[in-house]
Amino acid sequence: MDGPGKPPVFLARASYRQRRLRDATRLLPVVAAVLMMVPLLWSQSDGLGQPTSAVLIYMFVLWFIVVVIAALLSRLIDPDHEPGATNIEDLR
Amino acid sequence: MISFNLLIFVALCYVALLFTVAFVAERHAANGRVNWLRSPVIYTLSLSIYCTAWTFYGAVGYAARSGLEFLTIYLGPTLVMVGWWWVVRKLVRIGRAQRITSIADLISSRFGKSTSLGVIVTVIAVVGTTPYIALQLQSVTLSFAVFAQGSGQVWVAEDLNAAAIWVAAGLAVFTILFGTRNLDVNERHHGVVMAIAVEAVVKLCALLAVGIFVVWGIAGGPAATLDMIDQSAISEWSPVGGRWVGLTFLSAAAFLCLPRMFQVLVVENADEKHLATASWAFPAYLMLMSLFVVPIAVVGLNLMPPGSNPDLFVLTLPLSQGQDGLAVLSFLGGFSSATSMVIVATIALATMVSNHIVVPIWLSSTARGATMSGDVRYVVLLARRMSIAGVLALGYAYFRVSGGGAALAAIGLISFAGVAQVLPVLLGGIFWRGATRIGAAAGLLTGFALWAWTLFLPSFGSEGIMSASMMAQGPFGLGWLRPQALFGIDGIDPLLHALVWSMLLNSVVFFVVSIFTFPTPIERLQGAQFVNVFAHSSSPRAATQSAAGAEDLLIMAQRIIGSGQAQALFQAAAQKQGKEGYLPDVTPEFIERLERELAGSVGAATAHAMVGQLTQGANVSVQDLIAVADEAAQILEYSSQLEAKSAEQENTARALRDANEKLTALSIQKDAFLSQISHELRTPMTSIRSFSEILRDGEMGADEQARYAGIIHDEALRLTRLLDDLLDLAVLENGQVQLNNSEGSLRGLLDRAISAAGVDLGELGIHRRAADEQLTLFTDLDRLTQVFINLIANAQKYCDAEKPELRIRVRRVDGAQVIDFTDNGRGIVADHQALIFAKFSRLTDSGKAGGAGLGLAICREIMGRLGGQIDYLPGQGGAAFRVTLPATATRPR
Numbered sequence: 001m002d003g004p005g006k007p008p009v010f011l012a013r014a015s016y017r018q019r020r021l022r023d024a025t026r027l028l029p030v031v032a033a034v035l036m037m038v039p040l041l042w043s044q045s046d047g048l049g050q051p052t053s054a055v056l057i058y059m060f061v062l063w064f065i066v067v068v069i070a071a072l073l074s075r076l077i078d079p080d081h082e083p084g085a086t087n088i089e090d091l092r
Numbered sequence: 093m094i095s096f097n098l099l100i101f102v103a104l105c106y107v108a109l110l111f112t113v114a115f116v117a118e119r120h121a122a123n124g125r126v127n128w129l130r131s132p133v134i135y136t137l138s139l140s141i142y143c144t145a146w147t148f149y150g151a152v153g154y155a156a157r158s159g160l161e162f163l164t165i166y167l168g169p170t171l172v173m174v175g176w177w178w179v180v181r182k183l184v185r186i187g188r189a190q191r192i193t194s195i196a197d198l199i200s201s202r203f204g205k206s207t208s209l210g211v212i213v214t215v216i217a218v219v220g221t222t223p224y225i226a227l228q229l230q231s232v233t234l235s236f237a238v239f240a241q242g243s244g245q246v247w248v249a250e251d252l253n254a255a256a257i258w259v260a261a262g263l264a265v266f267t268i269l270f271g272t273r274n275l276d277v278n279e280r281h282h283g284v285v286m287a288i289a290v291e292a293v294v295k296l297c298a299l300l301a302v303g304i305f306v307v308w309g310i311a312g313g314p315a316a317t318l319d320m321i322d323q324s325a326i327s328e329w330s331p332v333g334g335r336w337v338g339l340t341f342l343s344a345a346a347f348l349c350l351p352r353m354f355q356v357l358v359v360e361n362a363d364e365k366h367l368a369t370a371s372w373a374f375p376a377y378l379m380l381m382s383l384f385v386v387p388i389a390v391v392g393l394n395l396m397p398p399g400s401n402p403d404l405f406v407l408t409l410p411l412s413q414g415q416d417g418l419a420v421l422s423f424l425g426g427f428s429s430a431t432s433m434v435i436v437a438t439i440a441l442a443t444m445v446s447n448h449i450v451v452p453i454w455l456s457s458t459a460r461g462a463t464m465s466g467d468v469r470y471v472v473l474l475a476r477r478m479s480i481a482g483v484l485a486l487g488y489a490y491f492r493v494s495g496g497g498a499a500l501a502a503i504g505l506i507s508f509a510g511v512a513q514v515l516p517v518l519l520g521g522i523f524w525r526g527a528t529r530i531g532a533a534a535g536l537l538t539g540f541a542l543w544a545w546t547l548f549l550p551s552f553g554s555e556g557i558m559s560a561s562m563m564a565q566g567p568f569g570l571g572w573l574r575p576q577a578l579f580g581i582d583g584i585d586p587l588l589h590a591l592v593w594s595m596l597l598n599s600v601v602f603f604v605v606s607i608f609t610f611p612t613p614i615e616r617l618q619g620a621q622f623v624n625v626f627a628h629s630s631s632p633r634a635a636t637q638s639a640a641g642a643e644d645l646l647i648m649a650q651r652i653i654g655s656g657q658a659q660a661l662f663q664a665a666a667q668k669q670g671k672e673g674y675l676p677d678v679t680p681e682f683i684e685r686l687e688r689e690l691a692g693s694v695g696a697a698t699a700h701a702m703v704g705q706l707t708q709g710a711n712v713s714v715q716d717l718i719a720v721a722d723e724a725a726q727i728l729e730y731s732s733q734l735e736a737k738s739a740e741q742e743n744t745a746r747a748l749r750d751a752n753e754k755l756t757a758l759s760i761q762k763d764a765f766l767s768q769i770s771h772e773l774r775t776p777m778t779s780i781r782s783f784s785e786i787l788r789d790g791e792m793g794a795d796e797q798a799r800y801a802g803i804i805h806d807e808a809l810r811l812t813r814l815l816d817d818l819l820d821l822a823v824l825e826n827g828q829v830q831l832n833n834s835e836g837s838l839r840g841l842l843d844r845a846i847s848a849a850g851v852d853l854g855e856l857g858i859h860r861r862a863a864d865e866q867l868t869l870f871t872d873l874d875r876l877t878q879v880f881i882n883l884i885a886n887a888q889k890y891c892d893a894e895k896p897e898l899r900i901r902v903r904r905v906d907g908a909q910v911i912d913f914t915d916n917g918r919g920i921v922a923d924h925q926a927l928i929f930a931k932f933s934r935l936t937d938s939g940k941a942g943g944a945g946l947g948l949a950i951c952r953e954i955m956g957r958l959g960g961q962i963d964y965l966p967g968q969g970g971a972a973f974r975v976t977l978p979a980t981a982t983r984p985r
Contacts, residue, residue, distance in 0.1 A: 029178070
């Protein structure tokens with residue numbers, strides 16, 4: 001990310017960045033859902049699986065990370081930046 | 093051990109606190125200070141009604157029975173909120189654009205404002221939610237019973253029932269008080285939301301406190317707790333793939349479809365940006381709520397005597413350790429979880445029942461429709477209050493019939509699966525233009541029937557509705573219809589079985605029927621609106637021929653959303669069209685805007701029907717509509733600038749037309765005035781001349797002399813009055829007037845005006861409300877009094893009722909202080925309303941008026957000089973004038 005220094009010369013850059021942030025926001029639940037299913041693989045692989053406490057720790061750590069990433073993304077995204085609107089800067 | 097009476101006292105104090113919080117929040121909102129009431133934090137906390145008593149008590153029980161599977165119930169909503177950019181954002185945007193009042197309203201509105209779809213979704217919601225409300229009542233009564241037992245009483249069934257009925261009644265009172273204050277849901281329930289936010293904090297703190305006590309106080313630290321978990325019965329659990337995935341999906345679906353979640357997520361949302369905060373804060377809340385569930389369950393299983401109910405560990409564990417304070421906190425947490433869920437669920441259901449079932453029935457049963465029958469606003473509010481009581485009564489009845497006892501989690505999941513049947517139609521409706529009303533109805537009915545057959549009815553047990561033989565062999569021996577093994581596929585977990593079949597067939601039927609049916613024009617319009625909500629922020633207009641007079645619409649709107657708001661709406665619309673006053677032209681845009689505003693109160697289908705009754709529109713050709721719809725909408729987007737320009741021209745043209753009409757009318761009036769004024773001047777002059785001639789010739793008695801002199805004097809006075817008026821107006825118009833500002837009370841001013849107008853002698857009855865008139869004014873009091881005198885005198889002169897009456901009401905409208913003068917006469921016909929303030933205008937030629945038609949013109953000039961205004965207020969059942977005081981005139985006391 002660009003630091004909070006001078007505004008970028010090309011506005012299209014900010015617009016581009018916003019779009020990619022949206023992509024990340026869309027992808028996050030998909031990745032999270034897949035990772036939440038991981039404990040299913042552990043128990044079936046060798047019959048014994050991981051101890052319950054390990055599954056518990058895994059789930060909560062995952063949960064925490066997802067919350068942190070979601071918080072970061074939601075702070076960076078500017079909801080006023082309408083994706084449907086064609087920005088003149090993007091065409092330059 | 094804490095005494096039972098003390099607990100009751102604490103609970104009552106807590107309830108009083110909630111009432112206070114709600115009341116204070118409402119007061120703040122009423123004073124316009126809503127900023128902190130509407131912060132993202134409050135929004136996030138209000139979402140926490142997802143965590144009901146089922147979470148607070150039930151999650152521990154669930155963990156004790158099925159290990160980590162309880163997590164799936166909170167993972168689903170986490171995924172939905174983290175993925176807000178996919179669905180939730182669109183739902184909220186649609187909810188705001190279309191002024192959606194409930195999930196039934198969303199579905200009904202999307203599929204052509206269909207009443208029948210609204211009814212179907214409402215029925216599903218009521219059937220799915222009633223057991224859940226019963227569950228909350230059960231959990232509160234059980235927690236009371238725990239404390240009763242501790243203080244030596246043993247509760248039997250009657251005690252539980254009595255407690256349940258008290259709780260239900262209390263909740264009904266709270267919900268009716270704070271849930272039906274505003275009819276328009278877009279004004280939102282500030283009090284309710286605030287109380288829920290407080291409850292959200294209480295339940296989180298309570299569960300965390302119990303968890304911390306258990307981990308550090310009993311188990312001896314995190315490491316020891318983890319060891320304990322691995323050695324407990326819970327560790328024998330291993331995840332079952334189908335259930336893990338299925339339940340995560342189910343909870344995600346329910347999070348979107350539960351009526352109460354839809355209420356807080358979409359309807360009560362004040363700002364779309366709050367979603368950004370809630371997208372991570374709500375998952376964090378869920379994570380904290382689930383953090384200590386497993387430790388509490390494990391420690392509870394270890395310490396509590398075998399056979400004790402794991403659903404109540406959160407409460408019984410602190411009690412058994414002698415931690416009375418913690419136990420009370422935990423009790424309050426459970427109490428909060430249960431009550432907040434019931435309150436919001438009841439509001440949501442009551443809105444749906446009243447908007448989609450009661451009001452449509454009432455509308456069709458009253459012959460003359462919306463304008464003629466009584467106060468619609470009152471009917472809707474009454475319907476909503478009755479629905480609240482009805483929903484709670486249903487919940488209580490279910491509680492009595494089911495008798496409690498079943499594991500809390502089971503009812504919760506059955507409920508979830510029921511409301512999740514709305515999901516395919518919901519998602520199809522907002523993402524797929526091709527979805528049709530018939531397809532939606534077919535899908536919903538299929539899903540609902542399958543859910544009832546495979547899950548809901550069997551849940552009553554073998555002595556309930558379904559006999560054991562029917563479960564084993566199917567109805568009439570049809571094996572492939574066995575409720576828990578449809579089509580002969582056996583051995584699946586019953587919940588998963590029901591979920592897979594109902595969702596699958598629901599979606600397939602919805603899809604296939606949609607493909608083979610053709611949508612009506614309104615459906616296609618609404619479909620484009622919903623699916624492309626981000627692309628067209630403006631909505632396509634219904635091509636309605638406007639047969640309705642604006643005044644009729646205003647009268648109806650006043651009945652539904654209240655007079656102040658309706659007038660503001662009409663005035664704004666008129667202003668936008670470049671017109672003055674309260675009556676805009678009835679254009680399709682205006683009709684559509686009005687319909688959406690009304691939908692905020694009574695739902696889209698009803699609003700559409702009501703406006704339809706007045707406009708007699710909707711009989712537009714299919715070609716017309718399709719032309720306006722999708723394709724045209726895209727062209728419109730590109731030509732929006734052109735459109736703006738043409739709209740501007742249209743406004744100018746309209747203003748010109750109005751001005752022209754006014755001028756023509758005025759010139760006619762002016763001619764009439766000239767002959768009038770010469771007549772008015774001539775008559776006194778003639779009598780003065782003739783009587784003075786008689787006097788000059790002399791030869792009469794002193795009596796006659798005095799009489800003639802008196803006549804001359806009177807006529808001269810009349811002349812002076814007329815000339816004074818003319819002079820006054822001329823001075824005002826030229827802006828040469830000097831204002832003498834001073835301070836005085838509005839009440840005194842009105843008193844003075846009434847006695848000066850000579851009302852005391854006449855037959856005009858005056859109604860005032862003294863309490864509203866306690867205002868101190870700082871302005872030119874003499875001039876203001878002159879305006880009041882004029883208005884009162886006008887009512888006295890022109891009110892043609894048998895028993896003339898004048899109401900004077902002081903109120904605030906949009907932050908401005910206004911005084912309304914309304915009489916009970918015939919009022920002024922619309923054609924003349926624009927003219928009355930013009931000088932020289934007089935509507936009747938009757939001589940009794942005795943003025944030259946300058947009064948109102950002078951009033952308008954005076955109010956203009958004072959910085960306020962005076963308007964004619966149509967649709968009040970008589971002639972009504974509104975005096976708007978300048979902002980500087982009123983001072984806070």
